[in-house]
Amino acid sequence: MFNQSSLPEPYPDEALSSWMYRVREILPEPEIRALSGISDHDRETSPLVAPYLKVLGGLGADLDFRFERPEILAFTQAYDLSLDWIKSVFSPASAKTIPISFRSDYCLQCMEESIAEVGFPVYLKSWRLLLKPFCQKHGCVLQSTNAYLYDSIDFGMDIFEHGCANPHELERESKWLAKDSEVKNLSRMVVNRIDFLLSQAEDAVVHDKVQNFVMTLLRITLMPKLWGNYSSIIKFTVQAGVDFESKKEIPMFYQLPLRVTGMVRARSFYLIGLLLGWIDEEQAGNARPRDDFYLATSASTLWRLVGNSTRIRTILQLYSTELLGVSMLADWECF
Numbered sequence: 294m295f296n297q298s299s300l301p302e303p304y305p306d307e308a309l310s311s312w313m314y315r316v317r318e319i320l321p322e323p324e325i326r327a328l329s330g331i332s333d334h335d336r337e338t339s340p341l342v343a344p345y346l347k348v349l350g351g352l353g354a355d356l357d358f359r360f361e362r363p364e365i366l367a368f369t370q371a372y373d374l375s376l377d378w379i380k381s382v383f384s385p386a387s388a389k390t391i392p393i394s395f396r397s398d399y400c401l402q403c404m405e406e407s408i409a410e411v412g413f414p415v416y417l418k419s420w421r422l423l424l425k426p427f428c429q430k431h432g433c434v435l436q437s438t439n440a441y442l443y444d445s446i447d448f449g450m451d452i453f454e455h456g457c458a459n460p461h462e463l464e465r466e467s468k469w470l471a472k473d474s475e476v477k478n479l480s481r482m483v484v485n486r487i488d489f490l491l492s493q494a495e496d497a498v499v500h501d502k503v504q505n506f507v508m509t510l511l512r513i514t515l516m517p518k519l520w521g522n523y524s525s526i527i528k529f530t531v532q533a534g535v536d537f538e539s540k541k542e543i544p545m546f547y548q549l550p551l552r553v554t555g556m557v558r559a560r561s562f563y564l565i566g567l568l569l570g571w572i573d574e575e576q577a578g579n580a581r582p583r584d585d586f587y588l589a590t591s592a593s594t595l596w597r598l599v600g601n602s603t604r605i606r607t608i609l610q611l612y613s614t615e616l617l618g619v620s621m622l623a624d625w626e627c628f
């Protein structure tokens with residue numbers, strides 16, 4: 294039937310859900326092939342439809358990274374693939390990923406390049422890395438789709454089609470991104486420096502602590518008290534329902550980094566750079582767009598907004614290591 298060499302090669306950094314979709318488009322399983330030959334009316338009543346949907350399945354399920362999902366196992370069987378091979382190619386490069394229900398980020402340039410190369414807007418797994426709001430290839434901040442497409446079977450194609458159907462939205466986004474380019478450069482420097490520190494961790498415990506220290510800073514910079522710093526950002530959408538909004542401060546504190554867009558996370562890293570003293574006031578002042586009045590340019594301003602919090606101080610102390618810790622925070626004594 295199928296063998297691996299007849300299937301399209303995974304694109305560099307491609308997510309499993311994207312590759313599964315491409316494989317099925319190019320070499321459909323027998324059920325899918327049978328279905329494509331019948332009329333819309335017959336399809337609705339066909340007994341083949343239910344198993345077909347079951348085969349594609351996974352609406353809302355994480356078909357990028359949850360390799361034990363029944364939909365993925367069915368796929369490996371249908372195409373005679375080993376699960377170990379799937380894991381070795383499609384595992385994420387970092388432990389902190391954005392949950393499937395909040396995925397929204399992408400790089401338009403990457404999509405255009407993959408269309409030119411393989412004829413599909415490929416969806417990349419690195420777009421789901423929580424601590425990497427920049428494109429790994431182009432260095433630009435990831436854009437976000439605000440349509441609720443996350444559980445689409447072919448997310449990449451849907452994002453692309455949505456973008457093509459909404460050119461004004463894309464234009465507005467690229468104008469904003471251009472205006473904010475200096476702040477973004479500083480954010481990218483912070484992201485890279487954190488990445489380097491993580492690579493220096495000598496064991497898993499230290500690595501986790503550094504990661505958690507950064508996560509805590511990310512959460513601090515996303516506290517509602519600091520939202521003035523994001524006033525100029527378009528698409529500061531928090532993906533939330535009534536459930537979430539009615540929750541109190543603590544779940545908000547923990548979940549906001551997962552729910553905001555890539556652009557917002559990129560700005561958080563700029564604020565983290567101030568807190569760590571990696572960006573000084575002069576650099577910050579020069580980078581700030583002229584009309585972005587509420588964007589902080591010093592750590593002391595941020596600490597003042599956070600206010601006195603024993604809880605936050607304790608968490609930061611708990612995750613401190615020689616690589617990254619409270620002693621390195623700028624104006625820590627203000628806090």
Ligand SMILES: [Zn+2]
Pocket residue numbers: 400401402403404428429430431432
């Ligand atoms: Zn890119």
